[in-house]
Amino acid sequence: MKTSHQLATRIREVILNGTWIANTNFKAQLENTNWEMVTQKVSNLNTIAVLAQHVHYYINGINQVFAGGTLDIKDKYSFDFPPITSQAQWETFLHQFWKDAETFAHHVEQLTEEQLNTDFTNPNYGSYYRNIDGMIEHSYYHLGQIVLIKKLSTSHE
Template sequence: MTSTAQLAKHLRELYFGGNWTWSNFKDQLEGISWQEASTKVHSFNTIATLIYHMNYYTDAASKALNGEGFNTQDELSFEHPPIRFREDWDELVEKTFNLAEVFARQIEQLPDELLFETFMDEKYGTYYRTILGIIEHAHYHLGQIALIKKLLKEPFVPWVKPTETEEEVMNYIHKLDELQRIPFHPREKIAENLDQAHALISSYLHSSYHLLLRSDFDVFLEKGRFTVLNTFHGGIVFLKVPEAIERVDLEFFSDRSVINASVTFASDQRAYENVKNNPDAGKMESTEWNLIKLFPHMHRYPQRVQRMLLVILKKMTITIFESDQNTPYMQLENEFPVKLSIDNQLVSSENIRLTER
């Protein structure tokens, strides 16, 4: 076997299996959902970003072997389109394996005597050094992906203690009560409120997860709060004239990492002014929140921490109704409860309070 054929074989085994370490991209990427691929763990790059980064250099080397020059900028290698759907992730994975196969074919067609010639420019060294460097680079990031995958797949982080004393239980109830007193207004002092929440919640997480919680709050500050605001102000609640509401529900389903947000009106006969642009509107209106857009790592926290994050969403919902009532699209007629449930079990209910018109 020629040296170039051996290098091509090494590259294929790295991507498709059969190498000495028995770790390869085909096995490691199997079973990773698009949500997991785009989830940031601690300060690490996401799996999708690492894959894109590797592809950037593999593609550049492949183009160089086609005579297109070797032009790379490291900062560009981490910039990629967002992964928003399963199709985005599937397309990236398919491209990864196609690039690897094309590059392997190019390598095995090179004559051995070229390996120790200069690759494009003296600063890159020889063909051998560059090709082997691309393979070593991929091995390095494969190890990172394997570790990130394990972190993403691991079960909930355990409590600080497996059993709790009565004092510890009372302490949790006290902190939950403190959390419920924070307004979480989507437009006012939300960053300050999230800092307060971080201090309360982080005591129930191992220190290694504090940065993860902070990154979740950054996502919520940047995007998540607007998901909640737009749902209840002009979304499923659009009240140009007063109309009675029976209840608002936030239903968390842990198996799917989604929240069903719904409003149930008091009557099937909706006010014309409120539904003329949506004639199909009925007694109940609902929408589904994907937690990737709210708290991306929700599934990795203990149940008590999950409940505290859900309280934040409930309090923000209540604040939106109470602060925006009597505005053009929030003409409330009555007080009503906002109910929070987890896997079909009601955990809390709190009434919206009306102010005088």
């Protein structure tokens, strides 16, 4: 299997449908949740909604590059989102998150080995491969946080 296909499979696993690494994924953790629970503050931790939006922010930023645009995402803005205040807003966000994650995986699948080894927008950022792999690792990191926050929030009920 081509490296690009392996990476795309891993993206889908962590966001949409996998259970191999963490025995869960974002979609399994976030579907059928209500907006009040995902916006509930637990101690000084980020909310589940903010963590999901954070991962989506980076996926969207990389998708923009794949579409021929510039890399405009900035770490300092990666946790700044308007509050979710209704179930409809939350479900709209989730729908967009799943759609954009699939778009991201599709773009990755199209990359050749040569493209994977070229610089991602700027030599300082390393290769496309490094950035895609980093996005997968970053997603698993925050998926773990979401799982723990969900457990903490249900233990306080």
